[in-house]
Amino acid sequence: MNNLKKQVLIFQLNGEPVEIFADPAESLLTVLREKLGLYGTKAGCGKGECGACTVLLDDRAVNSCLVPAGKVQGRKVETIENLSQGGKVHMIQEEFVEKGAVQCGFCSPGMVMSAYALLKENPQPNPEQVKVAISGNLCRCSGYKQIEEAILSAAERLKN
Amino acid sequence: MSYLIASSLDEVLTSLRDGSGKARVVAGGTDLYLQDLPYGLVDLSCLKGTTVIEQEDDLISLGSAVTHTAAASSPLVLSRARALAEGCEVIGSPQIRNIGTIGGNVVNAAPAADAAVALVGLGAEAVIIDIEGNIRQEAVENLYWEYNRSLIDSTREVMISLQFKPCMDGEGSAFTRFAARRALALPMVNAAARVKLENGLVKEIRLVAAPVNPAPTRLVKTEELVIGKPVNDQTISMVERSAAEEVEVRGSLLRCSARYRLHLVGVLVSRALKTAAERAMGQGKAGE
Numbered sequence: 001m002n003n004l005k006k007q008v009l010i011f012q013l014n015g016e017p018v019e020i021f022a023d024p025a026e027s028l029l030t031v032l033r034e035k036l037g038l039y040g041t042k043a044g045c046g047k048g049e050c051g052a053c054t055v056l057l058d059d060r061a062v063n064s065c066l067v068p069a070g071k072v073q074g075r076k077v078e079t080i081e082n083l084s085q086g087g088k089v090h091m092i093q094e095e096f097v098e099k100g101a102v103q104c105g106f107c108s109p110g111m112v113m114s115a116y117a118l119l120k121e122n123p124q125p126n127p128e129q130v131k132v133a134i135s136g137n138l139c140r141c142s143g144y145k146q147i148e149e150a151i152l153s154a155a156e157r158l159k160n
Numbered sequence: 161m162s163y164l165i166a167s168s169l170d171e172v173l174t175s176l177r178d179g180s181g182k183a184r185v186v187a188g189g190t191d192l193y194l195q196d197l198p199y200g201l202v203d204l205s206c207l208k209g210t211t212v213i214e215q216e217d218d219l220i221s222l223g224s225a226v227t228h229t230a231a232a233s234s235p236l237v238l239s240r241a242r243a244l245a246e247g248c249e250v251i252g253s254p255q256i257r258n259i260g261t262i263g264g265n266v267v268n269a270a271p272a273a274d275a276a277v278a279l280v281g282l283g284a285e286a287v288i289i290d291i292e293g294n295i296r297q298e299a300v301e302n303l304y305w306e307y308n309r310s311l312i313d314s315t316r317e318v319m320i321s322l323q324f325k326p327c328m329d330g331e332g333s334a335f336t337r338f339a340a341r342r343a344l345a346l347p348m349v350n351a352a353a354r355v356k357l358e359n360g361l362v363k364e365i366r367l368v369a370a371p372v373n374p375a376p377t378r379l380v381k382t383e384e385l386v387i388g389k390p391v392n393d394q395t396i397s398m399v400e401r402s403a404a405e406e407v408e409v410r411g412s413l414l415r416c417s418a419r420y421r422l423h424l425v426g427v428l429v430s431r432a433l434k435t436a437a438e439r440a441m442g443q444g445k446a447g448e
Binding site for chain 2: 005023024025027047048049051054057060061062063066067068070071073114117132133135136137
């Protein structure tokens, strides 16, 4: 990589400010995995079709493979690593386990992030809204039913 | 590929000038970023003015970097330009809609881009500035050169905004599409309609179908047939027949056969008109 192209990027990552020296044309996915060592975000198709690389940019789900790192300057990025706090996994993740919504597990981080983005914006989604929220995430094991149930069940827990 | 996040329109124009044809504009980048481009990219999506949705005088104006999500959820778009909200809410996936922009949807020049088809249905014009500072305005359907190639030269021109007249009382718009799946799928056909009724009869109408040509295409013959008529079952059947007769389509391995596409053009255009007319008559406004 040509060092001349690199610049300082400052953004908020999982609640903490980070400052890195990177090529702004590189994908956010590459920066997260290779520069910052956050391997929870999966590299899938690399074309915005599978959703395995989903992270939140300013609270909205995006395909990190399609976001040039330069775009996150001054903004807020959240990855799957931020969901477990104090050694305890997030309530959405607990519901994924509870409902058996994990088969091979490759799509899980992306699915969980899409669910997380949905519940942030709409804590009480109906089943159709859940389907739309994960419509950009492919599960190659085709275990969608359990995933939908897990998200609805997480929403139910938010109510209480 | 170098990548600049521009902080002002001046910076965009200066970078393009300095690039002498080797730098080009990018907005959301969901299409462009996947191509192996030799260019320097100048990103305009963080400019303040390019993400604004507003109504000024008799025009709704959307900045070219308004995301599909923002357009689809804007109260102004939902109430006064429903076709655009419907076009934007079916593009790609939620993740794509959160980054992809309406300006990019037009300049990328795909023949059946959902937002672009809705914009042509609404009669939108693009406001374009070039590196010398000249500003021009062009109807969206006139911005297509050939399949997947825009007449906007992104190495020296920047689309700033898209403007159209809001649908006021007696007017309605709608967008329809059919695809193999409900997400992440190219439309086999999509269509948009905008109609103005006066005393229950069609006063003004725009019917658009795609992919029929490189650009979203107005069905002018069918439009003429409908002027002065009520939008009843008879008119809807006539539109279904006429729309399919008016276009010539190709079959495509990616989308569907020519025969099926012709059928879909008739069905989707007439459905769009029916819904637009219902909205014009004030039915199914809120909560639908």
